[in-house]
Amino acid sequence: DQQVKQNSPSLSVQEGRISILNCDYTNSMFDYFLWYKKYPAEGPTFLISISSIKDKNEDGRFTVFLNKSAKHLSLHIVPSQPGDSAVYFCAASRDSGGGADGLTFGKGTHLIIQP
Amino acid sequence: DTGVSQDPRHKITKRGQNVTFRCDPISEHNRLYWYRQTLGQGPEFLTYFQNEAQLEKSRLLSDRFSAERPKGSFSTLEIQRTEQGDSAMYLCASNRGSNEKLFFGSGTQLSVL
Numbered sequence: 001d002q003q004v005k006q007n008s009p010s011l012s013v014q015e016g017r018i019s020i021l022n023c024d025y026t027n028s029m030f031d032y033f034l035w036y037k038k039y040p041a042e043g044p045t046f047l048i049s050i051s052s053i054k055d056k057n058e059d060g061r062f063t064v065f066l067n068k069s070a071k072h073l074s075l076h077i078v079p080s081q082p083g084d085s086a087v088y089f090c091a092a093s094r095d096s097g098g099g100a101d102g103l104t105f106g107k108g109t110h111l112i113i114q115p
Numbered sequence: 116d117t118g119v120s121q122d123p124r125h126k127i128t129k130r131g132q133n134v135t136f137r138c139d140p141i142s143e144h145n146r147l148y149w150y151r152q153t154l155g156q157g158p159e160f161l162t163y164f165q166n167e168a169q170l171e172k173s174r175l176l177s178d179r180f181s182a183e184r185p186k187g188s189f190s191t192l193e194i195q196r197t198e199q200g201d202s203a204m205y206l207c208a209s210n211r212g213s214n215e216k217l218f219f220g221s222g223t224q225l226s227v228l
Contacts, residue, residue: 004157034216043119043206043219044158089157100171102148102160103217 003027004092006106014114019077021109023090026071030092034103035064035075038087047088048075077111085113117141119220121207127226128197135193136223140209147190148217149182150206158206158219164190165212197227 005024013019025033031052036044050057050064050073057064063076077084087110091103120139128134140147145166150158161180163171166187175181179197184190194201204224208217 036219041221043208043221045219046216049216091157100163102150102163102171102174103158104160105157107155107157 001026002106003030004090004104004106006090006109008109009107010110010112012112012114013080015082016079019075019080019084019111019113021075021077021088021090021111023073023075023106024071025073025092027092027104028071029094030104032093032095033064033066033073034091034093035062036089036091036105038089038108044089080111080113082113082115085111087111119207119209119218121205121220121223123223124221125224125226127228129228130197130199132197133193133195134197134225135191136205136207136225137189137191138207138209138220139189140207141218142188144209144211144218145187146210146212146215147184148208149190149192150208150219151176152204152206152222153202161192194225197225199227201225202227 034049035047037047038044048059048062048064050066066073087108089108090106093103122137147164149161152158162182164184179195182192204222206222208219
């Protein structure tokens with residue numbers, strides 16, 4: 001049973017436009033949500049996070065929105081740049097540091113930014 | 116900050132052989148994690164250390180998998196009697212504790228023939 005779901009395996013967006021990546025979760029015990037970015041042959045790199053007491057967190061071009069009642073979060077990238085092309089993983093945890101339960105990851109969405 | 120280091124980057128082995136991977140976390144990080152990632156999937160949590168204590172190991176995939184962190188610094192992950200299904204990327208991560216993001220290494224890609 002997948003507790004974190006990313007239903008779009010891939011997404012193609014034109015450079016300069018907005019990229020919206022979606023994530024759904026089923027475990028109401030999750031308290032902390034993160035987005036990681038992964039390039040081929042590298043480990044995941046932390047991008048942005050949000051705790052369950054907030055509904056929005058912004059860092060430069062990246063904004064994460066959390067809708068707790070819908071158990072849904074989304075990552076917005078504005079404007080999209082060619083270097084944003086990568087696989088994006090949504091992750092969730094009961095402990096913001098990863099803790100004894102670790103992070104639960106979705107399957108990822110491959111974002112392709114078209115010139 | 117040299118980042119999380121993993122060795123080797125790639126390992127090819129024959130079915131039935133034992134393999135061991137090493138992870139060197141960021142030096143001041145007392146928490147260390149192992150994850151496995153198979154093709155088309157996200158990383159899957161395996162085990163977690165706080166200093167030298169292994170606080171969670173029930174998620175290790177079978178009793179063929181074991182991990183150690185003897186002095187609370189580097190860690191090793193061993194897979195005994197490898198099977199083709201063990202082929203995956205094995206990722207190590209570390210952090211200083213609660214409210215700290217995880218820093219991942221580049222992983223060890225295991226291929227079992």
